[in-house]
Amino acid sequence: MIPLLHDFTGQTVLVVGGGAVGARKARRFAREADVIVVSPEFADRDFGGATRIRAAPDPDEIDGWLERTAPALVVAATDDEAINEALESAAQARGCLVNRADRSGGRDPGSVVVPATVRDDPVVVAVATGGTAPTLSAYLRDEIEETVSGAGEMAMCLAELRADLKSQNVSPARRRKLLAAVTGSPELWTALRKGTPKACQVIEDVLGEEDSGGDST
Ligand SMILES: C[C@@]1(CC(=O)O)c2cc3[nH]c(cc4nc(cc5[nH]c(cc(n2)[C@H]1CCC(=O)O)[C@@](C)(CC(=O)O)[C@@H]5CCC(=O)O)C(CC(=O)O)=C4CCC(=O)O)c(CCC(=O)O)c3CC(=O)O
Numbered sequence: 663m664i665p666l667l668h669d670f671t672g673q674t675v676l677v678v679g680g681g682a683v684g685a686r687k688a689r690r691f692a693r694e695a696d697v698i699v700v701s702p703e704f705a706d707r708d709f710g711g712a713t714r715i716r717a718a719p720d721p722d723e724i725d726g727w728l729e730r731t732a733p734a735l736v737v738a739a740t741d742d743e744a745i746n747e748a749l750e751s752a753a754q755a756r757g758c759l760v761n762r763a764d765r766s767g768g769r770d771p772g773s774v775v776v777p778a779t780v781r782d783d784p785v786v787v788a789v790a791t792g793g794t795a796p797t798l799s800a801y802l803r804d805e806i807e808e809t810v811s812g813a814g815e816m817a818m819c820l821a822e823l824r825a826d827l828k829s830q831n832v833s834p835a836r837r838r839k840l841l842a843a844v845t846g847s848p849e850l851w852t853a854l855r856k857g858t859p860k861a862c863q864v865i866e867d868v869l870g871e872e873d874s875g876g877d878s879t
């Protein structure tokens with residue numbers, strides 16, 4: 663499987679099943695998509711503001727739900743295998759993406775896996791194990807969290823610096839060198855993680871050191 667980032671803005675995600683897993687997937691997609699959760703009952707969980715519809719469709723009613731909601735992605739999160747199976751077939755027939763919460767390792771067309779993710783916007787890291795060990799994905803997510811802390815601010819600083827260097831017509835080789843030096847600066851990471859307002863000064867210092875010691879290619 664190949665990891666890609668998909669923009670769900672303006673699209674509908676249909677989650678079927680309102681248990682703990684349905685709630686987790688609803689929260690995940692509600693950051694961006696219009697999420698509809700269909701279930702006869704809903705766990706006492708946060709569904710991320712998704713629209714909840716109380717219903718328990720039979721397998722032969724699934725097509726109608728997909729027709730009415732026109733989702734970009736269907737999440738099959740019920741505890742009823744026959745329903746999850748029908749959701750997968752109907753999604754494939756319509757050409758929309760499908761995520762089965764009750765099955766690992768499917769390589770069917772359009773089947774997607776939800777990875778464990780760490781976010782420090784705009785930076786995102788996703789971990790998956792090919793469906794073999796979801797708890798390992800969650801464990802690695804926790805391990806990576808510390809590393810990623812501050813990366814969002816770092817990305818914003820680098821974007822600004824990159825734009826400045828481009829507008830000053832700094833050569834691509836020199837630009838790469840300066841950006842790499844700033845990215846790898848332990849002082850800057852510390853400043854960003856502490857939230858100190860001195861980050862800009864640290865960048866100036868790193869660039870100054872590069873200017874005095876570096877070549878001018
Ligand atoms: C294939 C995949 C499809 C998908 O759901 O996208 C899938 C499938 C299955 N999960 C199962 C079980 C559990 N899953 C979790 C947790 C998570 N599962 C997630 C993803 C994925 N799970 C995809 C693969 C990702 C990868 O490649 O690693 C995470 C990472 C993301 C998320 O769901 O948001 C999230 C961590 C969230 C976080 O903390 O960030 C826990 C732990 C817990 O609940 O605390 C358990 C119980 C322990 C256990 O059984 O391992 C079962 C058996 C069900 C049964 O026996 O009935 C199946 C089906 C099967 O294995 O056949």
Ligand SMILES: NC(=O)C1=CN([C@@H]2O[C@H](COP(=O)(O)OP(=O)(O)OC[C@H]3O[C@@H](n4cnc5c(N)ncnc54)[C@H](O)[C@@H]3O)[C@@H](O)[C@H]2O)C=CC1
Binds near residue numbers: 680718
């Ligand atoms: N991918 C993952 O992270 C995990 C997946 N699982 C799998 O996902 C399934 C769901 O897990 P939980 O949320 O913990 O189960 P759960 O039993 O708490 O929730 C299932 C929900 O599906 C609803 N449902 C049943 N029939 C339905 C129908 N015809 N239409 C709509 N909704 C219907 C139930 O009312 C309930 O709200 C499990 O059966 C298991 O196979 C379990 C743990 C983690």
